[in-house]
């Protein structure tokens with residue numbers, strides 16, 4: 263059986279891939295695409311972040327030079343640094359969980375609408 267050889271598709275050092283939206287990172291070998299975030303409504307008591315909405319499920323394409331491109335997903339927002347680099351199968355698993363969550367939240371919303379119908 264012939265040996266396969268990995269093909270390095272990473273851009274040459276100092277050159278950003280077309281999807282990189284990071285600015286001014288000449289000395290930083292981490293490329294990053296435009297991020298997305300699911301924003302949670304603020305804490306109704308105001309005890310957390312003064313009740314302001316806060317980012318959850320922060321995600322962006324990332325590529326550390328010499329490593330494969332991945333989706334970096336951080337369930338604690340954009341400042342945690344405790345996220346995970348996911349390949350396509352990993353993103354598919356998260357998407358499946360999110361779809362299930364959205365379906366269940368929709369059911370909960372519909373139930374709420376039924377039991378609170380007529381309330382102000």
Ligand SMILES: [Zn+2]
Pocket residue numbers: 277278279282283284287292293294
């Ligand atoms: Zn870049």
